Amino acid sequence: MTEKTALVTGAARGIGLATTQLFLKEGRRVAMIDRDAEALHQSAEGLEGALPVACDVSDPDQVAAMTRQVAGEFGRIDALVNNAGVADFRPLEETDFATWRQVMATNLDGVFLMSQAAIPHLKTVRGAIVNVASISGLRASTLRVAYGTSKAAVIHLTRQQAAELGDHGVRANCVAPGPVDTKLALAVHTPQIRAAYHDAIPLNRYGQEAEIAEVIVFLCSDRASYVTGQTIASDGGFDATGVGLPALRALSPNRNG
Template sequence: MTQKLALVTGAARGIGLATTRLFLREGWQVAMIDRDVPALEAAAADLQGVETFVCDVSIPDAVDQLFKDVLARFGRIDALVNNAGVADFGPIEETDFARWRRVMETNLDGVFLMTQAAVPALKETKGAIVNIASISGLRASTLRVAYGTSKAGVIHLTKQQAAELGEYGIRANCVCPGPVRTKLAMAVHTPEIIAAYHDAIPLNRYGSEEEIGEVIVFLCSAKASYVTGQVIASDGGFESTGVGLPALRT
């Protein structure tokens, strides 16, 4: 079993699916993880070199069983991509505790649980962890009290992982996507929001899922062998230009 294995959460769609395809292009095998069974099966149907595993990353027992199943099938884990996340936006005064916890349990608790469970296998391969945060974790913006806070937690958790796991040869890095042209984003972003993003982003456009995936796969590769503890905003320069857009305030 010498072929490298990447474990990708939230792999049924979006950045997770794009990253899966890029890993396959580079000759890796991929364990595709998601809790949406129909979407996961549909995403994997035309892919070679993948196995699907159904798991809710916020449930400790489910995560423990997942790693038993993945290691029984592949015998190794070379990279863990913590991509699963919940995007739930709303004003502070409308965010009750139940809503707060729904975001935190997947976006932050899930990253903690998955990484903790992966460490023994990653020690064996001197593997890599890439956590997917957001530019919303790098600076505050409206309607993101739970989401932005969860992603800021992911950023710091990544640095903790790098500091503590480096002695085992395990690297941990964080990717912070900016506005990405997903089907969901295009469905909910009004023409006013789209125009505002284009005006505020130095590259004058949304990113693509594949562009984010390229950064993730690079960080998992030997080409990034001396890169750890880093937070990379893949955002067309958006984070460098300031905070907040009038079109996003309501």
């Protein structure tokens, strides 16, 4: 049997690295893509079956060259995980156009460019695309005008991909993580912010990178063979609660934590 492969962007750390490790555990070869070459090669060290390739997903020429390299090394691309992303949190009126474009270039243009490059290979093997958006693409929040809008666009782009690629047997789905215990979150979320998130999330905690990876890898697998065009909010129930009403929920006799 020919060994299946996956291409994961933003693979040097966080959800991308956790997804890479889970793919490898399940027997896939993985092309690890990240623009931080030093961190990428450090993360790939010792991972058998991993191919680290430095690439800026917002650069069409780099994406084309990287895709040729991966296809040449692996002979096929069975799954594409568009995980690379950048964040910027500031008020709407303070978001200058350069910042807006920087966020869109990676978060939206990168997903478009990577998908366009991989589609011919995915059609050959009836493969899968998983785009990583965010809960911020499903519900508006302060300080996230560029970030949230980019992720909302990724969710719609996923639906477009599912609608157009279904005839070729290619599935496209989206994962929208809620708050996740990444190094970035630990650095920028104060104890007050973490407590507020805990109050608003039914599971009363942040997610783990490995938990998000489990959903991504499932959607890329044959176990999800009839799932396409969907957005899975892997968020501990954050989106399901709407405004949440933490003060009201705190009155519940069954409330823990």
